[in-house]
Amino acid sequence: xxxxxxxxxxxxxxxxxxxxxxxxxxxxxxxxxxxxxxxxxxxxxxxxxxxxxxxxxxxxxxxxxxxxxxxxxxxxxxxxxxxxxxxxxxxxxxxxxxxxxxxxxxxxxxxxxxxxxxxxxxxxxxxxxxxxxxxxxxxxxxxxxxxxxxxxxxxxxxxxxxxxxxxxxxxxxxxxxxxxxxxxxxxxxxxxxxxxxxxxxxxxxxxxxxxxxxxxxxxxxxxxxxxxxxxxxxxxxxxxxxxxxxxxxxxxxxx
Amino acid sequence: xxxxxxxxxxxxxxxxxxxxxxxxxxxxxxxxxxxxxxxxxxxxxxxxxxxxxxxxxxxxxxxxxxxxxxxxxxxxxxxxxxxxxxxxxxxxxxxxxxxxxxxxxxxxxxxxxxxxxxxxxxxxxxxxxxxxxxxxxxxxxxxxxxxxxxxxxxxxxxxxxxxxxxxxxxxxxxxxxxxxxxxxxxxxxxxxxxxxxxxxxxxxxxxxxxxxxxxxxxxxxxxxxxxxxxxxxxxxxxxxxxxxxxxxxxxxxxx
Numbered sequence: 001x002x003x004x005x006x007x008x009x010x011x012x013x014x015x016x017x018x019x020x021x022x023x024x025x026x027x028x029x030x031x032x033x034x035x036x037x038x039x040x041x042x043x044x045x046x047x048x049x050x051x052x053x054x055x056x057x058x059x060x061x062x063x064x065x066x067x068x069x070x071x072x073x074x075x076x077x078x079x080x081x082x083x084x085x086x087x088x089x090x091x092x093x094x095x096x097x098x099x100x101x102x103x104x105x106x107x108x109x110x111x112x113x114x115x116x117x118x119x120x121x122x123x124x125x126x127x128x129x130x131x132x133x134x135x136x137x138x139x140x141x142x143x144x145x146x147x148x149x150x151x152x153x154x155x156x157x158x159x160x161x162x163x164x165x166x167x168x169x170x171x172x173x174x175x176x177x178x179x180x181x182x183x184x185x186x187x188x189x190x191x192x193x194x195x196x197x198x199x200x201x202x203x204x205x206x207x208x209x210x211x212x213x214x215x216x217x218x219x220x221x222x223x224x225x226x227x228x229x230x231x232x233x234x235x236x237x238x239x240x241x242x243x244x245x246x247x248x249x250x251x252x253x254x255x
Numbered sequence: 256x257x258x259x260x261x262x263x264x265x266x267x268x269x270x271x272x273x274x275x276x277x278x279x280x281x282x283x284x285x286x287x288x289x290x291x292x293x294x295x296x297x298x299x300x301x302x303x304x305x306x307x308x309x310x311x312x313x314x315x316x317x318x319x320x321x322x323x324x325x326x327x328x329x330x331x332x333x334x335x336x337x338x339x340x341x342x343x344x345x346x347x348x349x350x351x352x353x354x355x356x357x358x359x360x361x362x363x364x365x366x367x368x369x370x371x372x373x374x375x376x377x378x379x380x381x382x383x384x385x386x387x388x389x390x391x392x393x394x395x396x397x398x399x400x401x402x403x404x405x406x407x408x409x410x411x412x413x414x415x416x417x418x419x420x421x422x423x424x425x426x427x428x429x430x431x432x433x434x435x436x437x438x439x440x441x442x443x444x445x446x447x448x449x450x451x452x453x454x455x456x457x458x459x460x461x462x463x464x465x466x467x468x469x470x471x472x473x474x475x476x477x478x479x480x481x482x483x484x485x486x487x488x489x490x491x492x493x494x495x496x497x498x499x500x501x502x503x504x505x506x507x508x509x510x
Contacts, residue, residue, distance in 0.1 A: 043487070124492050133485025158488040194506050227502065228509075230388025232298070233413040236498065237379050243495035244502045247482065251449050254483075 003071040004052075007079040015050075015080055015092065021145045028095045030147035031080065034087040035061070040157025041093060050092040052077065057088035067091070082149035095147060098163035100172075103136040104179050109250060110135060110203035112169055112183075114213055115142040116238065121209065122146055123154025124239040130158035132246045133254075137162065140169040140214075169205070173220040176203050182222045185213050186245055190224030193245060198252040206242045258326040259307075262334040270305075270335055270347065276400045283350045285402035286335065289342040290316070295412025296348060305347040307332065312343035322346070337404040350402060353418035355427075358391040359434050364505060365390060365458035367424055367438075369468055370397040371493065376464065377401055378409025379494040385413035387501045388509075392417065395424040395469075424460070428475040431458050437477045440468050441500055445479030448500060453507040461497045 004012060017023035018031050029049075032041060041048060042064055051067045054077055063069045077086050103110060111129045116122045122144045129137050144151060146164055176183055184196070184204040205221065207213030218224070227236065227244050236244070259267060272278035273286050284304075287296060296303060297319055306322045309332055318324045332341050358365060366384045371377045377399045384392050399406060401419055431438055439451070439459040460476060462468030473479070482491065482499050491499070 040488075124495065127488055128491060128495050130486040130488045131482075131484055131491050154492075156488055156490070158486065161487040193502075194510060227386075228506075229386055230505070230509075231385040231413065232416040233295075233382055233385045233411055235411070236383060236386050237409075237494065239492065239495055240379065240383050240498035243491065244498050247448075247499045247502070250485070251483075254485075255449060 001069055001071055004076050005073045007075050009076070012076055012079065018092070019082060019149070021148070024095065024145070024147050029092050030095060030152065031149065032091050032093055032152055033081055033083060033089070033149070035089060037152065037157050038089055038091050041091060041160050044160035046160050047094045048091045049094070052080065052090045054088040061089060083153070098136075098165055100165055100167060103138070103163055103165065104175070104181070105135070106201060108135045108181065108201045108203070109133065109253060110176075110181070111137045111242070111246060112140070112172065112203055112205040113137060113143050114140040114169055114205055114217055115208040115211070116206070117144055117209055119144045119148040119151035120154045121239050123151040123159075125206070125242055126151075126155045126162075126164055127158040128239065128243045129246060130162045132243075132250050134162065134246060134250070137164045138169065138172060139164065139166045141166065169214075169217055170220075173217060177220070183220060184223050184225050184249065185218050185221035186226060186241060187213070187218060187224040188226055190226035192228050193225050193248040194228075196223065196225050196249065196252065198249055200253070202249060202253070204245060204249060206238060206245075209238050256324055256326055259331050260328045262330050264331070267331055267334065273347070274337060274404070276403070279350065279400070279402050284347050285350055285407065286404065287346050287348055287407055288336055288338060288344070288404070290344060292407065292412050293344055293346050296346060296415050299415035301415050302349045303346040304349065307335065307345045309343040316344060338408070353391075353420055355420055355422060358393070358418055358420065359430070359436065360390070361456060363390045363436065363456045363458070364388065364508060365431075365436070366392045366497070366501060367395070367427065367458055367460040368392060368398050369395040369424055369460055369472055370463040370466070371461070372399055372464055374399045374403040374406035375409045376494050378406040378414075380461065380497055381406075381410045381417075381419055382413040383494065383498045384501060385417045387498075387505050389417065389501060389505070392419045393424065393427060394419065394421045396421065424469075424472055425475075428472060432475070438475060439478050439480050439504070440473050440476035441481060441496060442468070442473060442479040443481055445481035447483050448480050448503040451478065451480050451504065451507065453504055455508070457504065457508070459500060459504060461493060461500075464493050
């Protein structure tokens with residue numbers, strides 16, 4: 001089994017580049033950290049070409065067959081880690097690009113994220129969508145990168161369990177309209193969530209943390225929906241609002 | 256009008272102590288930053304003994320009558336600020352302690368937070384509770400401090416618009432039982448949220464980010480409720496889960 005003890009090792013330097021989006025895109029790879037994310041990736045059949053593990057942690061993991069396991073010093077793990085308390089295991093994962101055609105299936109529930117800027121919010125939105133049984137998440141071109149380490153951590157592994165696709169949302173809403181998939185958008189002046197009627201399939205758009213949903217997307221929506229606001233505070237955090245809306249729509253679809 | 260230009264000024268040093276919980280408790284004061292939080296505090300009639308403003312921002316604010324306005328240099332504001340981009344205004348607010356008796360009114364909807372550790376989560380929970388029309392939030396004794404700057408920012412000012420009380424939750428659930436206020440707790444094995452029957456008044460407990468709700472509190476609950484989990488990811492972020500549950504319960508209460 002290969003071992004790496006130096007943080008100056010050329011392979012380590014190469015992997016460290018994956019901290020940056022530019023190199024993640026170039027190499028079509030990203031890093032995950034810790035036993036929980038590793039277990040989630042493994043259970044989803046995620047391809048992980050390399051597994052970097054501290055020697056004393058080795059027996060606690062069952063590496064996938066196709067992974068090359070590399071024993072690393074604590075220093076090497078720390079240099080590759082982007083958390084304050086590295087947990088002794090880092091895996092290199094392939095970025096997969098699920099085809100768009102697959103998500104327009106008959107009973108789809110799609111979450112369209114327009115320009116979510118905070119990686120933590122993005123990860124939490126993906127986690128919430130997966131838990132609530134959405135069929136896919138589509139990220140608009142201005143959204144933060146889902147392979148950013150904060151985003152990956154916030155997904156809690158959900159990114160391995162549902163398709164997350166990057167696409168042009170303006171083009172997508174046209175395709176959805178052609179496929180008779182109704183599009184909901186959240187807005188202050190919409191129909192109260194409790195009153196929304198739902199079909200077997202739908203898409204729902206969530207907007208930027210500050211500016212909300214792009215005007216063009218909003219006008220493409222078949223129905224604007226809103227969460228009744230009973231207090232004096234102007235708005236909900238985007239992840240909370242999206243959680244409530246996806247819960248409400250999924251409950252109606254399945255109820 | 257008083258002016259302070261030196262970060263070494265003794266009053267500035269005194270105020271800087273409010274970055275720490277120990278001194279906030281001792282002085283019964285906390286700091287808020289920026290025009291949005293200031294406007295929310297003002298609209299709620301919050302007592303603000305001191306208002307520290309950069310000179311060029313002065314005309315953009317209407318100070319409350321009882322506040323002493325102090326013109327400060329950018330350096331002074333920066334030394335008192337706990338954000339990366341200070342916005343030229345900092346106010347000293349009094350910590351108020353709403354009496355517990357007031358919250359046990361006939362139509363109360365209470366959110367009980369047991370041991371929420373992350374200040375951002377705590378603030379977001381308070382914001383969500385206020386937006387969804389909860390009547391009060393009660394923080395268990397192990398919860399993070401709501402006057403921590405991150406928590407205050409995450410409330411988006413909601414902390415000024417509803418009572419937030421710190422109390423012993425084990426004692427409180429006994430009082431609630433005596434007052435015939437049904438208590439709900441979120442748990443994995445509970446009744447699906449859609450099926451919950453709701454009276455005019457209720458309390459709902461949300462637990463620690465990792466460990467969930469304390470066993471004693473859980474056993475004191477009249478009903479365990481859960482959000483249907485359709486995916487493979489184990490759980491929702493606590494702020495998202497609490498948002499969904501409070502939305503679901505409030506919709507039933509008001510619907």
